[in-house]
Amino acid sequence: MSIFSAHFLPGTGKQLGNKYILLDCLGDGTHGWVWRAQRLSDDQVVAVKIPKNISSPDRSLAEGKELIGIDPHPNVIQVYNMGRVPPENEWYAIEMEYFPSESLAQKLERRSHFFGNTYERLFNIYAQVLEAVSFLASLDKPISHGDIKPHNILIGQGDQVKLTDFGSSALPEEIYVRTRENGGTVLYSAPEFCDCVSRKGRFEQLLAGDIYSLGVLLYQLTTGRLPHDTQAQVLRHDTFAKPREINSTICPTLEEVILRCLKRNPSERFTTIEALKEAFTRAAVLQHQQAHVIHLSTVAAPARDWSSDVVEALEQTDYQKAAVLANMEFRRSKDSGALLQELNALYRGEQWFDFEKSVDALDKVYLEVEGATGAHIRELVVKVFMKLRKLDKALHILALAKSKGDQSFELSMCEASIDAMQTRYAEARCKLEALNRDYPMNALVLNRLVLVCEQDRDYDSAAGYLRAALRICRDDEKLLRKRKQYEALAKW
Numbered sequence: 001m002s003i004f005s006a007h008f009l010p011g012t013g014k015q016l017g018n019k020y021i022l023l024d025c026l027g028d029g030t031h032g033w034v035w036r037a038q039r040l041s042d043d044q045v046v047a048v049k050i051p052k053n054i055s056s057p058d059r060s061l062a063e064g065k066e067l068i069g070i071d072p073h074p075n076v077i078q079v080y081n082m083g084r085v086p087p088e089n090e091w092y093a094i095e096m097e098y099f100p101s102e103s104l105a106q107k108l109e110r111r112s113h114f115f116g117n118t119y120e121r122l123f124n125i126y127a128q129v130l131e132a133v134s135f136l137a138s139l140d141k142p143i144s145h146g147d148i149k150p151h152n153i154l155i156g157q158g159d160q161v162k163l164t165d166f167g168s169s170a171l172p173e174e175i176y177v178r179t180r181e182n183g184g185t186v187l188y189s190a191p192e193f194c195d196c197v198s199r200k201g202r203f204e205q206l207l208a209g210d211i212y213s214l215g216v217l218l219y220q221l222t223t224g225r226l227p228h229d230t231q232a233q234v235l236r237h238d239t240f241a242k243p244r245e246i247n248s249t250i251c252p253t254l255e256e257v258i259l260r261c262l263k264r265n266p267s268e269r270f271t272t273i274e275a276l277k278e279a280f281t282r283a284a285v286l287q288h289q290q291a292h293v294i295h296l297s298t299v300a301a302p303a304r305d306w307s308s309d310v311v312e313a314l315e316q317t318d319y320q321k322a323a324v325l326a327n328m329e330f331r332r333s334k335d336s337g338a339l340l341q342e343l344n345a346l347y348r349g350e351q352w353f354d355f356e357k358s359v360d361a362l363d364k365v366y367l368e369v370e371g372a373t374g375a376h377i378r379e380l381v382v383k384v385f386m387k388l389r390k391l392d393k394a395l396h397i398l399a400l401a402k403s404k405g406d407q408s409f410e411l412s413m414c415e416a417s418i419d420a421m422q423t424r425y426a427e428a429r430c431k432l433e434a435l436n437r438d439y440p441m442n443a444l445v446l447n448r449l450v451l452v453c454e455q456d457r458d459y460d461s462a463a464g465y466l467r468a469a470l471r472i473c474r475d476d477e478k479l480l481r482k483r484k485q486y487e488a489l490a491k492w
Contacts, residue, residue: 010022010025010033010035010050012024012025015040016037016048016050016085016091016093017085017086017087017088017091017093018040018085018086018087019039019040019041019085019086019093020035020037020038020039020040020046020048020085020093021037021038021040022035022036022037022048023035023036023037023038023045024036026047031051031052031053032049032050032051032052033049033050033052034047034048034049034050035047035048035049035050036048036098039095045098046080046095046096046097046098047077047095047096047097047098047099048093048094048095048096049063049093049094049096050091050092050093050094051092051094054090054091054092058083058084058092061082061092061094062082062094063079063082063094063165063166064079064082064094064096064166065079065082066141066143066166067079067143067166068080068081068082070139073131073132073135074131074160074162075128075129075131075132075135075160075161075162075163076132076135076136076162076163077096077097077099077154077162077163077164078096078097079094079095079096079097079166080095080096080097081094081095082094082095096164097162099154099156099162099164100156100157101154101155101156101162102154102155103150103151103152103153103154103155104125104150104151104153104154104155104161105149105150105151105153107150107155108150108220108221111224111296116221116294117293117294118292118293118294119222119284119287119288119291119292119293119294120288120292121159122221122222122294123284123287124159125153125155125159125161125221126217126218126221126280127277127280127281127284128160128161129148129153129161129163129214129217130214130273130276130277130280132145132161132162132163133145133148133163133210133214133273134273134274134277136163137203137207137272137273142203142207143166144203144206144207144209144210145163145166145210146193146206146209146210147165147166147185147188147213148163148188148210148213148214148217149185149188149213149216149217150217150220151165152164152165186231186234186311187216187226187228187229187230187231187234188213188216188217188226189209189212189213189234190208190209190212190213190266191212191234191235191236191237191264192205192208192209192266192372193209194231194234194235204271205266207272207273208266208267208269208271209266210273211261211269211270211273211276212261212262212263212266212269214261214276215257215258215259215260215261215262215269216261216262218257218258218261218280219243219258219262222243222247222250222254222258222294223241223243223246223247223250223296224246224247224296225241225246227240227241227262228240230305230307230308231307231308231310231311232305232306232307232335232337235307235337235373236337237264242255242259243255243258243259246296247294247295247296248295249290249291249293249294249295250287251283251286251287251289251290251291253282253283253286253287254283254284254286254287256283257276257279257280257283260279261276306325306326306328306329306338307329307337307338307341309325310322310325310326310341310345313325313345314345314348319345319346319348319349319351320345320349320351322341322342322345322348323342323345323346323349323351323354326338326339326341326342326345327342327358330342336366336369336373336374336377337373339362339366339377340373340376340377340380342358343355343358343359343377343380343381344376344380346358347380347383347384352384352387352388353388355380355384356384356385356388356390359381359384367381367397367400368400368404370404374404374406375401375404375406375408378397378398378400378401378404378406379401379406379408379410379411379414381397382394382397382398382401382411382414383410383414385397386414386417386418386421389421391418391421391422394414394418395418398411398414398415398418409435409439412431412434412435413435413444413445413448415431416428416431416432416435416448417448419431420448420451420452420455423455425452425455425456426456428448428452429449429452429453429456432445432448432449432452433449436449441468441471441472443469443472443473446465446466446468446469446472447469447479449461449462449465450462450465450466450469450482453465459486459489459491460491462486462491463486463491463492466479466482466483466486470483
């Protein structure tokens with residue numbers, strides 16, 4: 001029986017639009033369901049992820065769109081299709097390969113049942129994860145997964161591995177990517193990406209984050225623990241027990257591989273997946289010569305601090321609670337990391353005026369914090385002042401950011417946008433064209449160039465940028481409507 005989407009809740013035997021029959025629920029999380037489903041067009045069994053927040057824009061719901069149409073890889077879940085489900089076009093569905101399996105997280109919970117008690121078995125699984133990450137990095141448009149953890153590693157029959165859940169994946173030209181809000185996730189994140197703000201940067205920077213996560217994974221596989229228990233510890237990169245201090249059977253070479261992945265400075269980690277694969281392969285041979293069986297000590301319950309509570313609130317999209325918790329910690333400790341979390345929660349909750357009040361109440365020293373935390377704070381402040389149309393304040397913080405050496409795509413976009421908001425279209429265009437050279441074929445830049453060229457009455461250039469944008473976003477309704485306008489004006 002087909003049910004109109006306005007009254008629809010997924011359930012066994014229900015029909016989702018005119019595309020799927022839902023067979024059984026494979027997972028029910030905070031943000032969505034995953035169902036085993038039968039495709040009505042050809043009766044093929046697939047996995048369908050249905051986000052719960054259907055009011056979100058399609059771009060924020062699209063997970064793994066980069067994988068549609070690429071050649072399959074044995075260690076990567078195939079993504080077949082995604083979009084609004086007709087005829088109502090209300091519910092969104094991500095159609096993927098159905099792979100009977102359990103997550104590595106589920107498997108590791110049963111170490112007492114002899115899963116993961118041999119290096120041979122765990123190394124086989126880890127090597128397949130490396131192959132998956134290597135494949136993504138080798139594509140014509142390389143992809144960074146961004147959320148490597150046991151929950152996103154599926155183990156099927158014969159210990160076949162498939163990497164899944166591409167909600168945080170990023171192409172190199174994508175600068176602002178969906179945030180990661182899962183409490184377990186941040187413990188696998190690199191310090192530079194664990195602040196729950198966003199994943200930004202060049203592909204090399206994003207890949208360095210993946211390599212750190214792979215180090216955390218290997219640490220966990222061989223010790224039964226994680227290097228850090230809380231987000232605050234990750235962000236500070238607190239000292240942690242070396243793998244051999246926990247499991248004495250780990251050979252020194254394997255420990256060196258793990259510790260290199262876990263370097264705080266991204267430049268000190270392996271610079272490519274291939275380099276990590278080679279080092280791991282050598283270490284695995286030596287490990288097999290030394291010991292085959294893993295001996296794990298008793299694992300203490302992980303600690304919990306304010307940052308864990310903030311992450312949990314973010315996971316529940318309770319941005320007000322997250323902001324209050326972070327504010328309480330900031331008032332107690334004056335920790336700039338807590339301030340960042342407070343401002344991030346207010347930003348995510350679109351509480352612009354509360355955000356402004358918090359900033360106005362700050363000692364200016366907190367707007368001058370050095371390092372990545374300070375850069376993130378200044379960037380958020382600039383964005384909010386722009387949303388409030390307080391451009392003088394935005395420009396003041398932008399100048400401060402530049403004096404501190406903050407450099408990012410986001411800040412450059414803000415600078416160009418302020419020029420446009422102040423009708424300085426020529427200056428805005430100049431900055432956007434510079435960004436287009438640095439970040440070619442970026443949809444956001446191209447869209448802004450279309451608008452700025454239109455304001456400058458250069459419709460021929462606007463049409464050119466529109467053509468480029470449509471090559472990236474072929475089905476974007478706004479761009480298609482604009483194309484029709486240009487066709488009517490004989491500018492196409």
